[in-house]
Amino acid sequence: MVRVGLTPERLTRAGAELADEVGFDQVTVSALARRFDVKVASLYSHLKNSGDLRTRIALFALEELADRVADAVAGRAGKDALAAFAEAYRDYAREHPGRYAAARLRLDPETAAAGAGVRHAQMTRAILRGYDLTEPDQTHAVRMLGSVFHGYVSLELAGGFDHSAPDPQESWAWIVDSLDALLRHRATP
Amino acid sequence: MVRVGLTPERLTRAGAELADEVGFDQVTVSALARRFDVKVASLYSHLKNSGDLRTRIALFALEELADRVADAVAGRAGKDALAAFAEAYRDYAREHPGRYAAARLRLDPETAAAGAGVRHAQMTRAILRGYDLTEPDQTHAVRMLGSVFHGYVSLELAGGFDHSAPDPQESWAWIVDSLDALLRHRATP
DNA sequence: GAGGTTTGCCTAAAGGTATTAGGTAAATGT
DNA sequence: ACATTTACCTAATACCTTTAGGCAAACCTC
Numbered sequence: 001m002v003r004v005g006l007t008p009e010r011l012t013r014a015g016a017e018l019a020d021e022v023g024f025d026q027v028t029v030s031a032l033a034r035r036f037d038v039k040v041a042s043l044y045s046h047l048k049n050s051g052d053l054r055t056r057i058a059l060f061a062l063e064e065l066a067d068r069v070a071d072a073v074a075g076r077a078g079k080d081a082l083a084a085f086a087e088a089y090r091d092y093a094r095e096h097p098g099r100y101a102a103a104r105l106r107l108d109p110e111t112a113a114a115g116a117g118v119r120h121a122q123m124t125r126a127i128l129r130g131y132d133l134t135e136p137d138q139t140h141a142v143r144m145l146g147s148v149f150h151g152y153v154s155l156e157l158a159g160g161f162d163h164s165a166p167d168p169q170e171s172w173a174w175i176v177d178s179l180d181a182l183l184r185h186r187a188t189p
Numbered sequence: 190m191v192r193v194g195l196t197p198e199r200l201t202r203a204g205a206e207l208a209d210e211v212g213f214d215q216v217t218v219s220a221l222a223r224r225f226d227v228k229v230a231s232l233y234s235h236l237k238n239s240g241d242l243r244t245r246i247a248l249f250a251l252e253e254l255a256d257r258v259a260d261a262v263a264g265r266a267g268k269d270a271l272a273a274f275a276e277a278y279r280d281y282a283r284e285h286p287g288r289y290a291a292a293r294l295r296l297d298p299e300t301a302a303a304g305a306g307v308r309h310a311q312m313t314r315a316i317l318r319g320y321d322l323t324e325p326d327q328t329h330a331v332r333m334l335g336s337v338f339h340g341y342v343s344l345e346l347a348g349g350f351d352h353s354a355p356d357p358q359e360s361w362a363w364i365v366d367s368l369d370a371l372l373r374h375r376a377t378p
Numbered sequence: 379g380a381g382g383t384t385t386g387c388c389t390a391a392a393g394g395t396a397t398t399a400g401g402t403a404a405a406t407g408t
Numbered sequence: 409a410c411a412t413t414t415a416c417c418t419a420a421t422a423c424c425t426t427t428a429g430g431c432a433a434a435c436c437t438c
Contacts, residue, residue, distance in 0.1 A: 147344055150340040151341070155339060171328065185370065
């Protein structure tokens with residue numbers, strides 16, 4: 001009986017990798033046990049249950065995505081920051097589709113509040129500082145940016161743009177451009 | 190052995206209702222069998238498998254949503270049509286969250302081509318006729334509208350706007366307004 | 379380094395879902 | 409009225425989840 005050295009952290013990380021390989025909804029306690037060559041029941045010393053695993057992966061992904069975005073927007077402002085945010089966001093989703101799906105998992109409010117969701121909101125608001133928006137416009141804009149980014153990435157990952165021209169990259173650039181123009185136009189003098 | 194009168198259509202409809210009640214991912218062949226007070230295996234005479242059931246619900250929801258949207262935009266143009274499209278779309282998702290989730294199921298290309306997905310694309314392009322966009326701008330705009338609508342509704346259903354002012358309805362109106370301005374601004378003279 | 383304690387992984391078992399094979403009785407057609 | 413079709417059933421297999429209880433490896437503590 002060799003001890004593999006399981007920990008919630010290792011399981012979470014492996015779960016995230018598994019999600020990218022087979023899809024977040026295919027992430028199962030059994031599959032994870034197989035990956036560590038360990039019996040299924042053994043994982044229950046480290047995880048409360050299968051929901052706990054998914055939540056941990058979600059929080060992990062949120063954190064990782066927030067890090068990436070924070071890195072991308074650091075030292076930028078205005079349209080530059082907006083474009084960097086957008087690119088980092090989309091790139092993460094394309095590199096890690098399973099983790100991205102995990103990041104969209106609905107969390108109960110306390111869990112969400114404790115996680116990196118707050119950082120995401122703060123970063124979006126930081127971007128908007130370059131556009132002189134007052135409330136409630138700023139909140140509307142936060143919601144709009146979140147919608148466009150999530151919506152686009154989600155459609156792209158679902159294969160919605162697969163068999164049609166032009167290249168999704170071009171549409172993405174066009175959209176970012178449009179959002180910039182829109183936000184400048186909405187600025188309160 | 191009383192015959193209940195199962196058909197693929199009745200099962201699909203009941204599955205759609207079940208989805209709205211418990212969530213699309215909780216729609217299971219077993220749950221459906223319980224709902225008809227019938228043994229699970231009996232459903233396999235009417236459905237190929239569980240994926241078949243989900244696909245049928247997805248196609249049903251796509252059709253229903255397309256009908257609603259078509260109804261809403263009929264006889265309207267320009268911003269009026271855009272707003273009507275947006276409202277019909279969001280209302281459907283809020284009234285039928287399970288069906289809406291079903292409509293986002295990834296279908297294989299042939300199935301998708303045979304279903305109402307095509308109508309959705311056509312209607313979006315019809316809306317854009319009021320804005321004088323030439324290609325490739327029109328495609329970019331189609332993708333953007335799809336992203337915003339899906340993204341917003343998806344975030345709203347996930348509870349993303351639950352504990353924050355202002356009212357989601359206001360943000361929605363603001364966004365539709367912004368999109369209209371944006372599209373007018375993008376018009377090619 | 380020997381002792382006891384903690385704990386990581388195991389076996390066993392129960393319950394749920396998906397799916398297939400093969401049977402019986404109700405409905406349908408002639 | 410009889411033959412055929414078909415709607416639903418029982419039975420069986422397989423996988424995933426979760427809990428309970430056991431054994432041995434790892435870790436103190438002296």
